[in-house]
Amino acid sequence: MCREDIKFFRNGLAELTPYIPGKPVEEVRRELGLTGRIVRLASNENPIGPSPKAVARMKNVLEEINLYPDGGCYELREALAGKHSLTPRHFILGNGVDNLIPLVVNTFVNSGDEVIIPAPTFAAYRTSTVVAGGIPVEVPLKDFHISVGDIYNAVGPKTKMIFICSPNNPTGTIVYEEDLKNLIDSLPPEVLVVMDEAYYEYVDDPRYPDSIEYLRENENVVVFRTFSKIYGLAGLRLGYGMARPDYVTQMEKIREPFAANRVVQAGALEALADNEFICQVKDVHQKGKQVICDGLVSLGINFVPTEANFIFADLGMDMKFLFPELLKRGVIIRPGSLWGYNTFARITIGTPDENQFFLEQLADVWKLFQQS
Numbered sequence: 581m582c583r584e585d586i587k588f589f590r591n592g593l594a595e596l597t598p599y600i601p602g603k604p605v606e607e608v609r610r611e612l613g614l615t616g617r618i619v620r621l622a623s624n625e626n627p628i629g630p631s632p633k634a635v636a637r638m639k640n641v642l643e644e645i646n647l648y649p650d651g652g653c654y655e656l657r658e659a660l661a662g663k664h665s666l667t668p669r670h671f672i673l674g675n676g677v678d679n680l681i682p683l684v685v686n687t688f689v690n691s692g693d694e695v696i697i698p699a700p701t702f703a704a705y706r707t708s709t710v711v712a713g714g715i716p717v718e719v720p721l722k723d724f725h726i727s728v729g730d731i732y733n734a735v736g737p738k739t740k741m742i743f744i745c746s747p748n749n750p751t752g753t754i755v756y757e758e759d760l761k762n763l764i765d766s767l768p769p770e771v772l773v774v775m776d777e778a779y780y781e782y783v784d785d786p787r788y789p790d791s792i793e794y795l796r797e798n799e800n801v802v803v804f805r806t807f808s809k810i811y812g813l814a815g816l817r818l819g820y821g822m823a824r825p826d827y828v829t830q831m832e833k834i835r836e837p838f839a840a841n842r843v844v845q846a847g848a849l850e851a852l853a854d855n856e857f858i859c860q861v862k863d864v865h866q867k868g869k870q871v872i873c874d875g876l877v878s879l880g881i882n883f884v885p886t887e888a889n890f891i892f893a894d895l896g897m898d899m900k901f902l903f904p905e906l907l908k909r910g911v912i913i914r915p916g917s918l919w920g921y922n923t924f925a926r927i928t929i930g931t932p933d934e935n936q937f938f939l940e941q942l943a944d945v946w947k948l949f950q951q952s
């Protein structure tokens with residue numbers, strides 16, 4: 581029997597819907613009975629995989645998984661502190677940034693506080709806010725960019741937190757250094773800015789801010805980064821937050837005791853040190869980005885210039901029709917309808933082979949629709 585009285589459940593759940601992830605390859609194979617190649621460019625993963633050194637280290641650790649991990653992530657915080665020239669006390673580790681988003685909300689947001697969230701952006705900010713009893717105040721993007729001016733105008737006496745996703749998911753655009761500085765300089769001291777920089781390592785634009793500088797100045801800023809993207813460890817879940825040590829102390833009170841598992845802690849230590857591998861991934865990414873952009877241009881498809889490992893493109897026809905056609909041909913992308921852009925798709929940049937396959941299938945489907 582199903583309970584129909586939504587009031588039985590926590591306030592706010594009535595206005596939420598479950599997160600819709602990119603379709604898994606196995607599901608597409610099962611549902612469509614496909615036996616041939618399937619390319620998944622739907623979840624902004626690193627298509628090359630993790631550093632082989634990280635994999636080797638993690639294999640060794642498998643023998644020790646009867647033991648709980650180090651909940652305080654001592655070695656990893658030391659390594660991250662060295663990398664970012666901060667202290668270990670500036671860091672908090674979580675089971676993915678997905679795990680840190682509710683943590684930061686639950687640490688700072690009281691029921692009735694307003695949380696400013698650009699729209700569209702990563703869905704978890706709104707979900708966590710609503711669950712905590714906060715009030716999401718959505719600020720529409722301007723020309724696919726987060727508008728820092730509009731965010732500032734939305735700040736009121738109840739504002740507690742501002743989420744800024746940069747590069748923004750799903751558009752791939754960044755917030756510029758000058759705009760961020762103006763915002764932080766003019767905010768009241770009780771407003772916390774949370775920078776989600778999950779795609780930080782892919783950014784080339786020199787106007788991208790070094791948000792860690794604000795931490796050194798003890799500003800009201802929390803910065804998130806992840807091992808899921810360029811480090812290729814999405815399947816093991818590890819993200820980190822950086823904040824003033826006094827803020828981290830409060831977050832520590834409610835974090836899961838063992839949010840970062842033993843295997844990924846070991847893998848992340850190796851992955852962080854393997855700069856050569858990260859350069860290799862970045863190189864494949866940059867070449868792939870060029871190939872996809874050129875391919876889209878040659879098909880006459882408009883897209884938003886991106887600083888991330890995905891491209892938000894206007895494929896020019898309703899994804900209701902296009903998405904299933906691409907699936908049938910073994911291509912999984914993310915339909916823009918999820919964010920209210922019905923003719924758009926978010927396409928992850930893949931390996932050279934995957935990019936080529938995607939462009940061929942897209943050209944094929946385009947031809948089909950143009951003939952009909």
Ligand SMILES: Cc1ncc(COP(=O)(O)O)c(C=O)c1O
Nearest residue numbers: 676677678702749778806808819
């Ligand atoms: C902007 C943004 N933040 C956070 C995440 C989740 O990161 P993690 O895998 O570390 O939970 C994603 C995943 O796609 C993302 O796009």
